[in-house]
Amino acid sequence: MSRETISQSISIVHPISLSHGKNAEVWDTTGKRYIDFVGGIGVLNLGHCHPAVVAAIREQATQLTHYAFNAAPHVPYIKLMERLTAFIPVDYPVSGMLTNSGAEAAENALKIVRGATGRTAVIAFDGAFHGRTLATLNLNGKVAPYKQKIGVLPGPVYHLPYPSADNGVTCAEALKAMDRLFSVEIDVNDVACFILEPVQGEGGFLALDIAFAQALRRVCDENNILLIADEIQSGFGRTGQRFAFSRLGIEPDLILLGKSIAGGVPLGAVVGRKALMDNLPKGGLGGTYSGNPIACAAALATLEVMTDEHLQAWGAQQEDLIVGRYERWRAQGLSPFLGRLTGVGAMRGIELANADGTPAPQQLTQLLSLARDAGLLLMPSGKSRHIVRLLAPLTIEPTVLEEGLDILEACLRQLTR
Structure with missing residues (x-):
């Protein structure tokens, strides 16, 4: 599928072509499935194609x-x-x-x-x-x-x-x-x-x-x-x-x-x-x-x-799972590049940093590629492009969120200098 007619001044994070999605999952034109932690850069709090x-x-x-x-x-x-x-x-x-x-x-x-x-x-x-x-x-x-x-x-x-x-x-x-x-x-x-x-x-x-x-x-x-x-x-x-x-x-x-x-x-x-x-x-x-x-x-x-009850429940579910996983990764020493957890509620970022605390943007680029190959889409952020934004739909099924975090964990473990 040619992209010659599209301005090259548009930066593409993931060089794939999506065809359809449902809640927190998307599929590309080859039929490959991805768990979506990008959510259209924060547009899809209710997921892809919410029935209502x-x-x-x-x-x-x-x-x-x-x-x-x-x-x-x-x-x-x-x-x-x-x-x-x-x-x-x-x-x-x-x-x-x-x-x-x-x-x-x-x-x-x-x-x-x-x-x-x-x-x-x-x-x-x-x-x-x-x-x-x-x-x-x-x-x-x-x-x-x-x-x-x-x-x-x-x-x-x-x-x-x-x-x-x-x-x-x-x-x-x-x-x-x-x-x-x-x-x-x-x-x-x-x-x-x-x-x-x-x-x-x-x-x-x-x-x-x-x-x-x-x-x-x-x-x-x-x-x-x-x-x-x-x-x-x-x-x-x-x-x-x-x-x-x-x-x-x-x-x-x-x-x-x-x-x-x-x-x-x-x-x-x-x-x-x-x-x-x-x-x-x-x-x-x-x-x-x-x-x-x-x-x-x-x-x-x-x-x-988006009732208050739904928002609080969805936010608490994501926060608990993300914070719990992150704390476990830190305790385990999962990766020398695992930096701070940023944000609040279900709006969380994971910093990639070197041992001296300086940003590690090369490792984030690595992480994006590793995760995509494994079926997880992530989005970068931060002044040095060294913080992963976690923007899974609030409506994501807990099993799918866990699956995505499993992939993220495996990819963090593989990061190299």
């Missing part, structure tokens, strides 16, 4: 396949926004808009905060990933490969260290860097917003320091700065809760959604304080495909399945 999602798509496809909501509103969009805003665990009135993707949600959030504050400066974090569009590139806390050869990016954007027990950056260090930023680089009164991931995805599944999150919320409140939580990868049950910001004891002003919002169908959203969402003039928000009826139907079915 498939049924909703089929039913909606017989009624209305598309209408631009800003031309004429349609029922699936209205129903979804009612359900979605009720799903957001905050105490203030919520409204929002649907988008085609997480990056588009981030772009619209930047417009919203500019309109609300009259300011333009944004503060993001080292290791962050918020998208591949021109404005979101500048938010990303990593140059290669996202910002290379692109030139001047929309701004102004500043970056701070991301404090987490998973990377060794302390709350005090991050706050000191913030003080320096406001003394040397930019007046605090010119800052429109902070944008952060409660658990970094591309950054290596690093969980934000709780004390820092609460201190940041106070800084924002004291200086009329808005706080955006990017829950595109960490949301919809990935950590065992609806959204990862809940563990931080704060409420963001705007929340970016995407990935697992619609069971694999392209959809995103930006939601938040109603006064913020309503501040732009009529026509300031919208989009031709944003909130497509089929995507809305898939999202409604997804939210029906």
